[in-house]
Amino acid sequence: xxxxxxxxxxxxxxxxxxxxxxxxxxxxxxxxxxxxxxxxxxxxxxxxxxxxxxxxxxxxxxxxxxxxxxxxxxxxxxxxxxxxxxxxxxxxxxxxxxxxxxxxxxxxxxxxxxxxxxxxxxxxxxxxxxxxxxxxxxxxxxxxxxxxxxxxxxxxxxxxxxxxxxxxxxx
Amino acid sequence: xxxxxxxxxxxxxxxxxxxxxxxxxxxxxxxxxxxxxxxxxxxxxxxxxxxxxxxxxxxxxxxxxxxxxxxxxxxxxxxxxxxxxxxxxxxxxxxxxxxxxxxxxxxxxxxxxxxxxxxxxxxxxxxxxxxxxxxxxxxxxxxxxxxxxxxxxxxxxxxxxxxxxxxxxxxxxxxxxxxxxxxxxxxxxxxxxxxxxxxxxxxxxxxxxxxxxxxxxxxxxxxxxxxxxxxxxxxxxxxxxxxxxxxxxxxxxxxxxxxxxxxxxxxxxxxxxxxxxxxxxxxxxxxxxxxxxxxxxxxxxxxxxxxxxxxxxxxxxxxxxxxxxxxxxxxxxxxxxxxxxxxxxxxxxxxxxxxxxxxxxxxxxxxxxxxxxxxxxxxxxxxxxxxxxxxxxxxxxxxxxxxxxxxxxxxxxxxxxxxxxxxxxxxxxxxxxxxxxxxxxxxxxxxxxxxxxxxxxxxxxxxxxxxxxxxxxxxxxxxxxxxxxxxxxxxxxxxxxxxxx
Numbered sequence: 001x002x003x004x005x006x007x008x009x010x011x012x013x014x015x016x017x018x019x020x021x022x023x024x025x026x027x028x029x030x031x032x033x034x035x036x037x038x039x040x041x042x043x044x045x046x047x048x049x050x051x052x053x054x055x056x057x058x059x060x061x062x063x064x065x066x067x068x069x070x071x072x073x074x075x076x077x078x079x080x081x082x083x084x085x086x087x088x089x090x091x092x093x094x095x096x097x098x099x100x101x102x103x104x105x106x107x108x109x110x111x112x113x114x115x116x117x118x119x120x121x122x123x124x125x126x127x128x129x130x131x132x133x134x135x136x137x138x139x140x141x142x143x144x145x146x147x148x149x150x151x152x153x154x155x156x157x158x159x160x161x162x163x164x165x166x167x168x169x170x171x
Numbered sequence: 172x173x174x175x176x177x178x179x180x181x182x183x184x185x186x187x188x189x190x191x192x193x194x195x196x197x198x199x200x201x202x203x204x205x206x207x208x209x210x211x212x213x214x215x216x217x218x219x220x221x222x223x224x225x226x227x228x229x230x231x232x233x234x235x236x237x238x239x240x241x242x243x244x245x246x247x248x249x250x251x252x253x254x255x256x257x258x259x260x261x262x263x264x265x266x267x268x269x270x271x272x273x274x275x276x277x278x279x280x281x282x283x284x285x286x287x288x289x290x291x292x293x294x295x296x297x298x299x300x301x302x303x304x305x306x307x308x309x310x311x312x313x314x315x316x317x318x319x320x321x322x323x324x325x326x327x328x329x330x331x332x333x334x335x336x337x338x339x340x341x342x343x344x345x346x347x348x349x350x351x352x353x354x355x356x357x358x359x360x361x362x363x364x365x366x367x368x369x370x371x372x373x374x375x376x377x378x379x380x381x382x383x384x385x386x387x388x389x390x391x392x393x394x395x396x397x398x399x400x401x402x403x404x405x406x407x408x409x410x411x412x413x414x415x416x417x418x419x420x421x422x423x424x425x426x427x428x429x430x431x432x433x434x435x436x437x438x439x440x441x442x443x444x445x446x447x448x449x450x451x452x453x454x455x456x457x458x459x460x461x462x463x464x465x466x467x468x469x470x471x472x473x474x475x476x477x478x479x480x481x482x483x484x485x486x487x488x489x490x491x492x493x494x495x496x497x498x499x500x501x502x503x504x505x506x507x508x509x510x511x512x513x514x515x516x517x518x519x520x521x522x523x524x525x526x527x528x529x530x531x532x533x534x535x536x537x538x539x540x541x542x543x544x545x546x547x548x549x550x551x552x553x554x555x556x557x558x559x560x561x562x563x564x565x566x567x568x569x570x571x572x573x574x575x576x577x578x579x580x581x582x583x584x585x586x587x588x589x590x591x592x593x594x595x596x597x598x599x600x601x602x603x604x605x606x607x608x609x610x611x612x613x614x615x616x617x618x619x620x621x622x623x624x625x626x627x628x629x630x631x632x633x634x635x636x637x638x639x640x641x642x643x644x645x646x647x648x649x650x651x652x653x654x655x656x657x658x659x660x661x662x663x664x665x666x667x668x669x670x671x672x
Contacts, residue, residue, distance in 0.1 A: 112565065128570065131565060139561045141558035
């Protein structure tokens with residue numbers, strides 16, 4: 001339990017994580033996400049309103065159920081926004097949302113988007129190897145042996161299973 | 172019924188079925204042993220591999236993975252105090268103290284055998300109750316079915332982590348997503364901005380995005396965590412039979428409790444294990460030993476969380492209502508093979524449910540053997556660096572998504588939902604209600620509209636039969652009570668805050 005090597009590794013990791021940290025009050029996020037959800041749900045309601053009415057005036061049309069869902073979601077999102085405002089003006093200690101390693105997360109998401117966009121052009125073998133290499137780099141893996149071997153093995157394995165065994169083809 | 176059960180066991184004459192069971196069990200242990208990856212993610216990741224399989228082989232493989240992932244979650248909970256799944260948290264309370272006392276093998280043995288008992292007894296309960304339940308459901312009209320779907324959604328939203336408001340928003344998002352595509356009754360395209368959306372959002376790519384790809388982003392955020400060192404394990408096979416005889420009451424009670432809680436939509440394995448642990452402690456002759464390495468505590472938690480697997484399958488098979496995120500994902504897998512769960516499943520394709528029952532029973536000795544024989548290796552699985560796990564999960568999700576339609580459209584869907592899942596989880600908006608609403612949305616809307624056509628537009632139809640009245644009342648209560656409790660807690664906190672100045 002008191003292994004000094006393990007303890008120093010934990011302390012080192014804690015300090016490193018603390019240095020790469022982004023903390024945002026949940027109340028702010030609730031306020032912003034509530035407003036975004038109101039806008040999206042409002043657009044959904046608007047689109048539902050444009051759907052044609054049923055021939056039978058007593059029947060439920062294509063837009064009626066989405067309208068109910070949309071209005072309920074708008075109401076709930078407005079309430080979330082309101083709660084965010086109340087939490088902010090109450091001046092109390094807020095719950096915080098912590099984002100560790102924000103740059104790595106942004107790089108990881110960019111790698112996923114890039115990998116997906118290039119997948120068809122590069123083909124499954126190179127595409128998967130590139131994507132997994134980038135994901136491992138984003139995840140903090142720096143050992144050269146792992147960075148070479150794992151993507152190669154992974155893309156080979158996935159190619160064997162999906163393309164050779166299951167017959168998935170890439171255009 | 173016994174003839175049908177024989178039909179289920181006879182499926183194992185095809186050598187691919189037992190192979191699928193063993194492969195599913197091995198993969199389930201692997202997934203369960205890695206902290207952060209649970210049965211939902213495991214089942215979602217396995218679905219792409221089952222596209223070209225025989226339906227029965229794929230179902231048995233998925234069921235074995237589901238059950239084994241619940242088993243596997245206990246391994247890292249006991250050895251590293253790092254539960255592989257949420258349902259194994261209560262297991263770590265007594266499992267890890269036993270490990271610290273040098274009895275890791277005993278703790279693992281008890282957890283594995285208890286898990287097997289949980290599955291065995293609860294599958295018997297599933298076998299006894301699913302058929303009568305499905306026969307009862309055949310008498311349901313559209314109003315009752317609407318009420319049933321609403322109960323499922325409301326319970327999942329209210330049981331979800333986070334506030335009931337956020338559970339409700341998640342449900343709204345899921346229902347809105349379910350309306351994308353051609354309207355089933357009028358053929359009008361809804362919210363479809365390109366022809367690819369006409370058939371609605373493809374379920375498997377959405378699941379892979381929400382569960383698998385969002386987890387990849389979390390693993391990237393977590394980074395390469397400090398390596399933990401598991402303790403040496405001894406005495407795994409040295410647990411005498413009398414140990415299990417002494418906890419037979421706990422085993423039986425927790426099996427029944429886990430099954431019943433598993434049946435309730437949204438409750439699931441984690442609630443089952445906590446409730447079972449709490450009751451075992453209350454009824455124990457030595458409650459002060461709980462939390463200090465009590466075998467009864469491990470057994471109560473593990474028996475219940477595995478019994479909940481069969482419980483969650485009951486509403487899925489008998490009513491077509493998934494009781495948990497994993498069974499919602501399982502619906503996607505069944506639909507890919509043209510199998511529609513629900514009351515007609517037992518009459519139209521009896522081989523499917525009965526093969527599931529047989530697979531659950533046969534999986535018990537298989538999983539106990541795999542668990543005991545490979546315990547020290549499963550423990551090593553949690554040492555795999557997170558960036559490697561992230562790369563594997565990302566690659567399988569994206570290629571698996573591509574394989575669902577041999578096109579890039581589902582891959583874009585997976586990517587979009589992966590980022591969305593990450594953002595929603597950061598905001599404490601639960602994912603389970605989104606998945607459940609996406610799966611149940613069409614059933615909810617279709618029955619809502621059918622009921623109103625029958626009643627000529629009068630809403631009385633939802634309250635005129637006792638069954639639909641009861642179901643809708645339960646839905647209203649399960650939406651309303653958590654909200655009222657939140658308001659009550661908020662006013663109480665406010666009062667205390669003002670009193671303290």
